[in-house]
Amino acid sequence: MPELKILEVSMKPFPGMKPGTSGLRKATKTFMEEHYTEAFVQCILRAGLGDRLQGSTLVVGGDGRYYNNEALQKIIQISAANKVAKLYIGRNGIMSTPAVSCYIRKKKASGGIILTASHNPGGLDHDFGIKFNTCNGGPALENLTDKMFELSKSITSYLICPEIKVDVSKLCCVKLAVESSHSFEVEVVGSVDAYLELMKEIFDFQAIKQLISSGFQVTADALHGVMGPYVVKVLCNELGVPEANASHCNPLPDFGGGHPDPNLTYAHNLVEVMQKGVFDFGVAFDGDGDRNMILGKNGFFVNPSDSLAVIAANVQCIPYFQKHPPQGFARSMPTSSALDRVAEKTGHKFFVTPTGWKFFGNLMDAHVMSLCGEESFGTGSDHIREKDGMWACLAWLSILAHKKTSVENVVLQHWKAFGRNFYTRYDYENCESAKGDQLMSELEKLITADNFKGKTFTASGKSYKVKIGENFSYTDPVDKSVSKNQGLIITFEDNSRIIFRLSGTGVSGATIRMYIDSYEADQNNILADPQVQLKPLVEIALELSRLKEITGRTKPDVIT
Numbered sequence: 074m075p076e077l078k079i080l081e082v083s084m085k086p087f088p089g090m091k092p093g094t095s096g097l098r099k100a101t102k103t104f105m106e107e108h109y110t111e112a113f114v115q116c117i118l119r120a121g122l123g124d125r126l127q128g129s130t131l132v133v134g135g136d137g138r139y140y141n142n143e144a145l146q147k148i149i150q151i152s153a154a155n156k157v158a159k160l161y162i163g164r165n166g167i168m169s170t171p172a173v174s175c176y177i178r179k180k181k182a183s184g185g186i187i188l189t190a191s192h193n194p195g196g197l198d199h200d201f202g203i204k205f206n207t208c209n210g211g212p213a214l215e216n217l218t219d220k221m222f223e224l225s226k227s228i229t230s231y232l233i234c235p236e237i238k239v240d241v242s243k244l245c246c247v248k249l250a251v252e253s254s255h256s257f258e259v260e261v262v263g264s265v266d267a268y269l270e271l272m273k274e275i276f277d278f279q280a281i282k283q284l285i286s287s288g289f290q291v292t293a294d295a296l297h298g299v300m301g302p303y304v305v306k307v308l309c310n311e312l313g314v315p316e317a318n319a320s321h322c323n324p325l326p327d328f329g330g331g332h333p334d335p336n337l338t339y340a341h342n343l344v345e346v347m348q349k350g351v352f353d354f355g356v357a358f359d360g361d362g363d364r365n366m367i368l369g370k371n372g373f374f375v376n377p378s379d380s381l382a383v384i385a386a387n388v389q390c391i392p393y394f395q396k397h398p399p400q401g402f403a404r405s406m407p408t409s410s411a412l413d414r415v416a417e418k419t420g421h422k423f424f425v426t427p428t429g430w431k432f433f434g435n436l437m438d439a440h441v442m443s444l445c446g447e448e449s450f451g452t453g454s455d456h457i458r459e460k461d462g463m464w465a466c467l468a469w470l471s472i473l474a475h476k477k478t479s480v481e482n483v484v485l486q487h488w489k490a491f492g493r494n495f496y497t498r499y500d501y502e503n504c505e506s507a508k509g510d511q512l513m514s515e516l517e518k519l520i521t522a523d524n525f526k527g528k529t530f531t532a533s534g535k536s537y538k539v540k541i542g543e544n545f546s547y548t549d550p551v552d553k554s555v556s557k558n559q560g561l562i563i564t565f566e567d568n569s570r571i572i573f574r575l576s577g578t579g580v581s582g583a584t585i586r587m588y589i590d591s592y593e594a595d596q597n598n599i600l601a602d603p604q605v606q607l608k609p610l611v612e613i614a615l616e617l618s619r620l621k622e623i624t625g626r627t628k629p630d631v632i633t
């Protein structure tokens with residue numbers, strides 16, 4: 074077999090190749106620019122793997138969005154030229170983010186590359202993205218993504234074997250000989266198999282199957298993202314959910330024109346289906362399968378922060394946690410404090426991290442934390458190092474199988490036992506970048522000034538006295554690295570919080586996120602509507618931030 078040639082292709086560095094909260098996300102057309110994807114992949118390999126690059130093994134997956142396959146072939150060609158030894162690739166380039174994490178760990182791979190912009194819409198006129206995960210299966214930490222960004226500013230060439238083309242539509246193992254006697258292997262693997270095996274080790278499939286066969290009606294919506302095949306194999310084939318109850322399970326390059334984001338706005342289809350009162354349980358997933366939204370009968374919405382707290386309070390329903398009792402719990406800073414109360418009552422260690430899953434990995438690797446989540450519909454445990462949509466769905470089904478009651482009752486019982494955190498998030502998408510920066514810097518000045526503490530604000534008849542105003546900074550307890558500027562927090566005397574952050578996953582302009590968290594211990598009040606209950610704090614937040622004046626926005630795009 075003649076050896077395949079390695080070419081060194083010259084190029085000019087691209088500006089702004091800075092990975093955000095989760096990978097590099099840009100307009101698809103940017104990734105399609107000549108040399109763009111190649112340059113970033115070269116930066117991942119060189120900066121992400123360093124001296125472990127030669128002879129390394131990588132797992133490659135993706136959510137099937139537009140440009141997935143072109144980018145995948147480039148990764149194959151560049152990996153071969155950079156002396157990577159082996160790639161495991163999900164069939165058709167499809168493998169969810171949690172499944173890639175699972176595969177990296179299972180194969181003891183050096184890392185993985187995931188072709189996804191997650192919940193961002195896909196297509197020629199929308200977004201594409203690339204995430205890099207390290208050998209623990211988790212997203213690359215900031216020190217590595219910073220290295221990638223630094224390299225991207227000076228890189229002037231990349232290595233590629235342009236002759237290689239692998240048919241990824243069939244399960245196969247291709248061995249290739251590359252220039253200077255390097256052997257390179259590509260194995261196309263089933264997207265679901267290894268992941269399904271892991272789920273079977275964690276959950277009692279028999280118990281869930283029994284629940285479903287007893288007439289408990291489950292419906293799932295994959296929003297045309299990567300989860301289609303997982304829903305069919307795990308929920309339908311294994312657990313007996315009729316395929317007719319699984320919607321949008323064919324992955325499409327443009328997600329059928331929608332946002333593959335499982336929230337009340339973008340997964341409104343599921344909301345409407347659930348409101349009809351036929352199904353007992355509804356679940357939707359995001360584009361790359363790491364997020365989940367859980368709904369109960371008649372559309373009862375489980376707030377993601379509550380979902381995390383409920384799972385934490387019911388770990389005994391999950392066999393995995395019986396074998397490995399949870400070490401500790403963690404949430405991201407803007408997530409509601411519902412989990413804090415569970416940790417306090419159950420005596421678990423507890424951590425608050427900045428937004429983004431990468432901050433949880435160190436705590437898990439150090440065995441001090443094993444269950445965590447974010448308000449943005451992400452929940453997971455230390456079975457892998459990513460948030461995991463299907464895992465959350467199965468955790469809920471396990472709890473329901475165990476308690477033999479409705480989703481709504483499980484949540485109500487939780488509020489009765491722990492009190493309720495009223496919570497909401499407002500997203501103002503696509504604001505002008507300069508306005509977003511202005512809002513944050515003016516607000517920071519205001520809330521960190523000496524005279525801010527102790528001030529009282531009143532709106533709609535309720536008053537709140539400031540306990541502290543701060544810009545959240547995190548020191549990783551394991552590696553002691555410091556992450557600054559992680560969001561502005563105003564905490565009041567009753568521990569209610571107003572939080573402002575700029576999104577790190579948007580592609581153009583600024584997305585301003587405003588989060589409101591407020592605790593209610595009074596049992597007579599726990600059924601109130603969060604939007605009514607939180608109105609005074611929303612008004613105070615809008616007043617303090619001058620959001621309307623600065624951005625001109627009178628309404629958020631999404632309310633959760």
Ligand code: VG1
Nearest residue numbers: 094095191429430447449576577578
């Ligand atoms: C958002 C969420 C964050 C999540 C991140 C990645 O980030 O708020 O909680 O970890 O998306 O999720 P930001 O910076 O836009 O607020 V995913 O499903 O893209 O991997």
Ligand code: CO
Nearest residue numbers: 191359361363
């Ligand atoms: Co995602």
